[in-house]
Structure formats: structure tokens, C-alpha cells
Amino acid sequence: MADDPIALFDAWFAEARASEPNDPESMALATADAAGRPSVRMVLLKGHGPEGFVFYTNLDSRKGEDLAVNPHAALLFHWKSVRRQVRIEGPVAPVTDLEADNYFATRSRDSQLGAWSSDQSRPLLDRSIFEARYEDLRLSFEGRDIPRPQRWSGFRVAPQHMEFWTDREHRLHERRLFTWQGAWTESLLYP
Numbered sequence: 001m002a003d004d005p006i007a008l009f010d011a012w013f014a015e016a017r018a019s020e021p022n023d024p025e026s027m028a029l030a031t032a033d034a035a036g037r038p039s040v041r042m043v044l045l046k047g048h049g050p051e052g053f054v055f056y057t058n059l060d061s062r063k064g065e066d067l068a069v070n071p072h073a074a075l076l077f078h079w080k081s082v083r084r085q086v087r088i089e090g091p092v093a094p095v096t097d098l099e100a101d102n103y104f105a106t107r108s109r110d111s112q113l114g115a116w117s118s119d120q121s122r123p124l125l126d127r128s129i130f131e132a133r134y135e136d137l138r139l140s141f142e143g144r145d146i147p148r149p150q151r152w153s154g155f156r157v158a159p160q161h162m163e164f165w166t167d168r169e170h171r172l173h174e175r176r177l178f179t180w181q182g183a184w185t186e187s188l189l190y191p
């Protein structure tokens with residue numbers, strides 16, 4: 001396991017799932033716009049493996065616009081209950097339409113309607129407009145399956161750097177950095 005950061009992530013994720021009070025799969029996602037200005041927000045991890053870490057969102061959101069012009073991202077998990085953090089950095093690619101369709105189909109009907117009703121990251125004059133939109137869509141889709149909105153899909157962050165941080169006494173924390181260069185290499189960093 002020591003030379004496979006994906007397996008190490010799996011082990012830590014399993015421990016976090018057992019001990020976090022909620023949302024162990026939530027992670028901060030940092031993107032930057034064309035001028036290099038960063039922004040960060042939480043998203044949910046919806047799949048992962050050697051090829052990358054997947055989340056879903058609105059392609060016209062701020063993060064979607066950032067990734068369209070600058071397809072690189074950083075992810076951060078902080079699991080307080082186990083006093084650990086994992087940092088992941090790498091290039092980002094869209095998931096396939098089939099993958100997005102399959103995932104969208106597993107969401108609750110309410111979440112599917114939410115994806116249709118929200119112009120994510122756009123100004124909203126009044127919340128009642130959003131609620132009315134949700135209700136209109138609910139009625140118009142009644143009795144049939146809700147397809148994935150065209151501008152709602154997923155991204156996969158391909159890990160090039162993965163850092164595992166462990167809390168240690170006296171702030172002598174442990175940092176293990178894995179770097180992908182055709183194979184994973186491991187090094188340590190000063191805390």
C-alpha cells in the first residue's frame with residue numbers, strides 16, 4: 001500500500017466514513033480563472049480510482065467557467081474526526097456523457113429537478129422565482145423520467161500530486177507526498 005496513494009486514500013476514506021459525523025465525501029475544490037485568480041467551494045466526491053476523482057456540477061457555474069479556460073484543480077479533504085487531510089492536484093477532464101447520464105439517473109427526483117431549476121452561480125432576484133421554476137418543472141416532468149440537463153455534468157481530476165497529512169504531537173505533523181511521473185514516487189515534506 002505504501003507506494004500506491006489510491007489504495008492509501010481508500011483506506012483513509014474508509015476510516016473517515018466510519019468516524020465522520022456527516023459528509024465524509026465532501027471536499028474543497030479550488031479552481032482559478034483565466035487570470036489565475038483562485039476560488040474555492042465544497043463539492044461531493046462521487047467516484048474515484050487511479051484515473052481520478054469525480055464530482056458533478058453545472059457547467060455554466062463559476063467553477064465550470066474556470067475549468068473551461070483553465071482545466072486544473074486542487075481538491076482538499078479535511079476529516080476532523082481522524083485529524084487528517086488529503087490534498088490532490090492535477091489536470092481536469094469532463095466525464096463522458098454516458099457516465100454523467102448514469103450518475104444523474106441515480107439521483108433523487110428532487111435533486112434532478114434541482115439541477116434543472118438552478119442557473120447555478122447566476123444572480124437570483126428573489127427566491128420565489130427559483131421555487132416557482134422548480135414547481136413548473138416538477139409539473140412538466142410529471143409521469144416521466146427526468147433526463148440530465150445538457151449543461152449539468154461531471155469532471156474528473158487526474159491526480160498528479162497527492163499529499164497525506166497526519167496530525168502528530170507537538171505539531172511534528174507527518175506529510176507524505178506522492179508524485180505521478182509515469183509511476184508514483186513518494187517523498188516526505190517538512191510540516
Ligand SMILES: Cc1cc2nc3c(=O)[nH]c(=O)nc-3n(C[C@H](O)[C@H](O)[C@H](O)COP(=O)(O)O)c2cc1C
Pocket residue numbers: 023026039040041042043044045055056057058061062063064120121
Ligand atoms: C458539503 C457541500 C457539498 C456540496 N456539493 C456540491 C456538488 O457536489 N456540486 C455542486 O455543484 N455544488 C456543491 N455544493 C455547493 C457549492 O459549494 C457551491 O455553492 C456551488 O457549486 C456554486 O459554486 P461556484 O459558484 O463556485 O461554481 C456543495 C456545498 C456543500 C457545503
